[in-house]
Amino acid sequence: MSVNDPQPPQPVRPAAPQDSAFLKACRREPVPHTPVWFMRQAGRSLPEYRKVREGIAMLDSCMRPELVTEITLQPVRRHHVDAAIYFSDIVVPLKAIGVDLDIKPGVGPVVAQPVRTRADLERLRPLEPDDVGYVTEAVRLLVRELGGTPLIGFAGAPFTLASYLVEGGPSRNHERTKAMMYGDPELWAALLDRLAVITGTFLKVQIEAGASAVQLFDSWAGALSEADYRSSVMPASAKVFESVAHYGVPRIHFGVGTGELLGAMGEAGADVVGADWRVPLDEAARRIGPGKPVQGNLDPAVLFAPRDAVEAQARRVLDAARGLEGHIFNLGHGVLPETDPDALTRLVAYVHEQTER
Numbered sequence: 522m523s524v525n526d527p528q529p530p531q532p533v534r535p536a537a538p539q540d541s542a543f544l545k546a547c548r549r550e551p552v553p554h555t556p557v558w559f560m561r562q563a564g565r566s567l568p569e570y571r572k573v574r575e576g577i578a579m580l581d582s583c584m585r586p587e588l589v590t591e592i593t594l595q596p597v598r599r600h601h602v603d604a605a606i607y608f609s610d611i612v613v614p615l616k617a618i619g620v621d622l623d624i625k626p627g628v629g630p631v632v633a634q635p636v637r638t639r640a641d642l643e644r645l646r647p648l649e650p651d652d653v654g655y656v657t658e659a660v661r662l663l664v665r666e667l668g669g670t671p672l673i674g675f676a677g678a679p680f681t682l683a684s685y686l687v688e689g690g691p692s693r694n695h696e697r698t699k700a701m702m703y704g705d706p707e708l709w710a711a712l713l714d715r716l717a718v719i720t721g722t723f724l725k726v727q728i729e730a731g732a733s734a735v736q737l738f739d740s741w742a743g744a745l746s747e748a749d750y751r752s753s754v755m756p757a758s759a760k761v762f763e764s765v766a767h768y769g770v771p772r773i774h775f776g777v778g779t780g781e782l783l784g785a786m787g788e789a790g791a792d793v794v795g796a797d798w799r800v801p802l803d804e805a806a807r808r809i810g811p812g813k814p815v816q817g818n819l820d821p822a823v824l825f826a827p828r829d830a831v832e833a834q835a836r837r838v839l840d841a842a843r844g845l846e847g848h849i850f851n852l853g854h855g856v857l858p859e860t861d862p863d864a865l866t867r868l869v870a871y872v873h874e875q876t877e878r
């Protein structure tokens with residue numbers, strides 16, 4: 522942004538997370554403006570992130586509470602988003618129970634010994650809150666620093682975690698994962714059940730330390746048919762949602778390419794469902810069904826277009842959101858690493874201006 526660009530007025534910061542536009546939208550209450558946050562808002566698109574991460578491996582950075590706090594706050598300061606998302610990774614709880622894995626730059630999580638047999642399964646012990654004491658510490662620090670801005674905790678859903686464990690790394694077709702699902706349904710169910718317990722504990726740790734909402738990332742569930750999702754995956758995700766239901770914090774469920782699964786993903790027990798950009802927002806809301814706000818919908822690639830085009834596409838999302846029971850503006854997947862951060866800042870201001878009530 523140049524110095525000649527007048528800074529648009531930013532919405533008044535809420536006094537407490539419960540009064541924030543984000544939590545109001547999750548609860549289907551009237552909002553002062555449509556809340557905005559971005560998946561992967563912390564990370565490589567920000568020069569200040571690249572600077573503090575210099576020389577520190579991704580997983581090591583997740584275990585340093587002060588660094589996690591700084592990285593989580595960076596996009597809140599810069600973009601004036603309505604919520605922070607805890608800086609970590611979906612594989613952190615697996616690392617914490619002793620799975621030998623690493624996050625390779627530009628690749629993603631890589632597992633040294635993939636999980637393919639019943640004996641492999643025995644290596645996946647339950648997560649104890651003390652295994653992730655650094656998460657408790659970082660969430661507490663963050664909640665203090667964030668004031669009225671809510672913190673979203675998160676975890677990977679059983680299917681997406683299983684895919685990394687069974688394949689041994691990122692996968693286009695998830696063939697070994699599906700081979701286990703179809704070929705050894707008992708082993709598959711046992712694996713997903715263990716992951717549901719680990720994921721449930723990881724979310725509990727974040728909620729008990731003060732997170733205001735949680736998001737379950739089932740990023741790769743879109744690789745499944747609805748029938749297979751319902752029979753072989755949904756029970757484990759439902760178990761995760763059920764295990765944190767008593768806290769009363771909003772539970773968000775998100776995946777990519779899940780147009781055919783939106784109804785089932787809501788039924789799994791989520792309060793809010795995330796949609797990518799492949800289904801228009803009003804149609805996504807129809808598929809999710811009544812009573813559940815929708816999050817997301819702008820294609821992350823749109824941010825590479827000129828400002829007018831970004832605003833036109835954001836306008837389309839906002840128009841489709843009119844009359845829905847609640848909309849949290851977000852991208853349809855994470856911020857791409859090459860995104861111009863100023864385009865994100867401008868987009869937040871645009872959505873706030875256009876929706877101010």
Ligand SMILES: Cc1c2[nH]c(c1CCC(=O)O)Cc1[nH]c(c(CCC(=O)O)c1C)Cc1[nH]c(c(CCC(=O)O)c1C)Cc1[nH]c(c(C)c1CCC(=O)O)C2
Binds near residue numbers: 560607630675
């Ligand atoms: C599938 C998945 C993973 N991790 C995550 C998911 C689900 C969300 C999604 O679908 O994108 C979740 C995640 N990972 C990270 C966050 C941070 C919070 C935020 O959204 O700002 C979140 C929410 C940090 C991270 N996690 C990772 C990075 C990049 C590594 C780095 O900065 O060095 C960040 C900021 C690494 C990672 N970890 C994973 C991938 C695919 C990658 C990217 C690999 C690469 O392109 O380098 C697994």
